[in-house]
Amino acid sequence: MMRCWLLRIAAVLLLAVTFAPAPVHAHEAAVAVLTVKEVRPARFIAKWELAPTFDPRLIRLNFPSQCLWAFPELECRDPGLVGPLGIENLSSNMSAVMLHVQPMQGETQTYTLTAANPRVTLTGAGALSFDGWMELGRTYLNLGIDHILLGIDHLLFVLGLIWIVRGGWRLVKTITAFTVGHSLSLAAAAFGVIGVPEKPLNAVIALSIVFVGVEIARLRRGQEGITVRYPWAVALGFGLVHGIGFAGALVSLGIQRSLLPAALLSFNIGVEIGQLGFVLLVLALLWAHRTLTAELPRWGAALPAYAIGVPAMFWFIGRMVKLLTT
Amino acid sequence: MKRILPLCAAAVLALLAHPAQAHIVSSRLGDFYAGAVHPLLTLEDLAQWLALGVLAGMQAPRNGRWVVVAFPLGLVLGAALSRLGVLGAPPELLNSGLLVVLGGLLALALDLPAIAIAALAAVLGVLRGAANLDGLPAAEDAVLVTSGILVSGYAVATLAAAVTLAFRRSGAPWRAAIVRAAGVGVAGMGCALAAFA
Numbered sequence: 287m288m289r290c291w292l293l294r295i296a297a298v299l300l301l302a303v304t305f306a307p308a309p310v311h312a313h314e315a316a317v318a319v320l321t322v323k324e325v326r327p328a329r330f331i332a333k334w335e336l337a338p339t340f341d342p343r344l345i346r347l348n349f350p351s352q353c354l355w356a357f358p359e360l361e362c363r364d365p366g367l368v369g370p371l372g373i374e375n376l377s378s379n380m381s382a383v384m385l386h387v388q389p390m391q392g393e394t395q396t397y398t399l400t401a402a403n404p405r406v407t408l409t410g411a412g413a414l415s416f417d418g419w420m421e422l423g424r425t426y427l428n429l430g431i432d433h434i435l436l437g438i439d440h441l442l443f444v445l446g447l448i449w450i451v452r453g454g455w456r457l458v459k460t461i462t463a464f465t466v467g468h469s470l471s472l473a474a475a476a477f478g479v480i481g482v483p484e485k486p487l488n489a490v491i492a493l494s495i496v497f498v499g500v501e502i503a504r505l506r507r508g509q510e511g512i513t514v515r516y517p518w519a520v521a522l523g524f525g526l527v528h529g530i531g532f533a534g535a536l537v538s539l540g541i542q543r544s545l546l547p548a549a550l551l552s553f554n555i556g557v558e559i560g561q562l563g564f565v566l567l568v569l570a571l572l573w574a575h576r577t578l579t580a581e582l583p584r585w586g587a588a589l590p591a592y593a594i595g596v597p598a599m600f601w602f603i604g605r606m607v608k609l610l611t612t
Numbered sequence: 613m614k615r616i617l618p619l620c621a622a623a624v625l626a627l628l629a630h631p632a633q634a635h636i637v638s639s640r641l642g643d644f645y646a647g648a649v650h651p652l653l654t655l656e657d658l659a660q661w662l663a664l665g666v667l668a669g670m671q672a673p674r675n676g677r678w679v680v681v682a683f684p685l686g687l688v689l690g691a692a693l694s695r696l697g698v699l700g701a702p703p704e705l706l707n708s709g710l711l712v713v714l715g716g717l718l719a720l721a722l723d724l725p726a727i728a729i730a731a732l733a734a735v736l737g738v739l740r741g742a743a744n745l746d747g748l749p750a751a752e753d754a755v756l757v758t759s760g761i762l763v764s765g766y767a768v769a770t771l772a773a774a775v776t777l778a779f780r781r782s783g784a785p786w787r788a789a790i791v792r793a794a795g796v797g798v799a800g801m802g803c804a805l806a807a808f809a
Contacts, residue, residue: 432641435645436641436642567767570771571771573774574771574774574775575680575770575774577673577774577778578668578673578677578680578770578773578774578777579673579674580673580677580680580681
């Protein structure tokens with residue numbers, strides 16, 4: 287018996303180590319931060335505060351036409367560093383580039399370029415215009431949608447909840463509780479009220495999915511776990527954890543505080559749009575399977591539990607290995 | 613009808629010189645979503661997938677449900693054969709012909725046995741899987757693209773079959789007639805695609 291368990295653990299560890307270098311992270315899409323500091327009037331020096339994961343020269347920035355850009359130098363004629371800024375070559379492995387413009391006088395301005403919104407308008411010093419706010423909202427809304435759609439672990443957790451709760455008001459309450467939980471912790475983490483190191487956090491997120499997988503397996507055996515009895519409580523609790531994970535994408539951008547509420551709101555709405563789309567798709571597919579009487583045979587009833595739990599266990603072990611070895 | 617048939621035949625023959633080209637769209641969300649979205653933006657894929665789903669929905673559930681398994685597996689097999697260089701994109705003649713066959717089966721409202729539905733779904737899956745992977749740029753991850761196509765194909769065929777079944781079940785005989793008329797439309801589209809190409 288003991289030998290059998292040891293063999294299982296060894297197999298899981300081996301697989302985890304094998305898969306550890308593979309892209310199994312919650313938020314694969316990376317973020318880069320470029321600071322452009324004014325050293326003389328209309329003359330700037332740029333520096334990657336957070337370098338891209340690939341050669342930064344591949345990212346092509348198109349500054350306004352009156353500006354001459356040759357990294358790390360940027361020089362602008364009148365009217366200065368204002369006008370359209372575009373970016374090329376952003377893709378799925380680089381979701382956003384944050385640009386901080388530090389003028390010699392006045393506040394630092396922050397702009398976010400994403401693959402969905404590769405153009406922004408540099409406004410210079412002064413209050414953000416209506417168009418600027420709209421641009422900011424659109425940028426972060428898309429970033430939120432991208433973030434949830436690329437965050438396979440968040441989607442897997444939601445899938446587990448749907449599988450346990452199935453439908454009806456219980457599911458509405460459960461998904462609402464998850465939304466409330468992750469919105470609260472996302473806001474708290476984004477404003478710096480709470481802070482959790484990324485690596486252990488990602489391990490706990492993976493563990494939350496393992497937990498849901500185990501609950502599905504227990505349910506199949508006729509045992510009602512805590513998720514079956516109080517799904518909203520589990521959704522709320524783990525929602526708080528997942529929300530801190532969502533915040534990682536915002537915090538790493540280092541967005542200026544005055545823009546943070548609007549950016550946070552747009553980002554959260556984007557996350558909810560993506561999540562709602564996923565929930566509706568899964569519910570539609572469950573309905574389709576019932577209608578077609580295409581349901582899993584008895585011997586395959588445990589499949590969902592393993593389909594959710596096994597990858598999550600790999601992630602957990604891979605993230606723990608990463609946590610303990612770096 | 614007599615006028616349409618020669619037109620179709622001429623158009624189809626003209627197509628023989630123009631093999632289909634797969635064109636994976638690049639997606640900001642990566643190769644998985646690129647694979648999932650690409651077939652939905654391609655008329656040939658979408659029309660064939662939907663027609664297959666609707667045809668499955670016109671059958672008794674115990675027969676039609678095989679599409680849920682056979683079609684995605686066919687897509688994966690086709691993608692694998694394409695990557696191995698065994699199978700390329702099917703010629704336009706075959707694509708248009710398949711649409712005509714699917715539309716014809718729908719229009720005739722034939723009750724097909726489970727094995728026939730499963731075989732049709734698998735063959736269509738293999739052809740579309742190969743078509744979608746053909747000419748995949750080296751920079752794209754074939755496994756992720758195939759996974760996206762698999763999920764997309766499964767979702768489209770399953771939902772189309774279930775919606776058709778629910779629509780047809782609810783009673784009035786005109787509902788089945790509407791689906792049969794749609795079959796005529798699909799067959800016509802097959803001819804039109806051949807002609808336009």
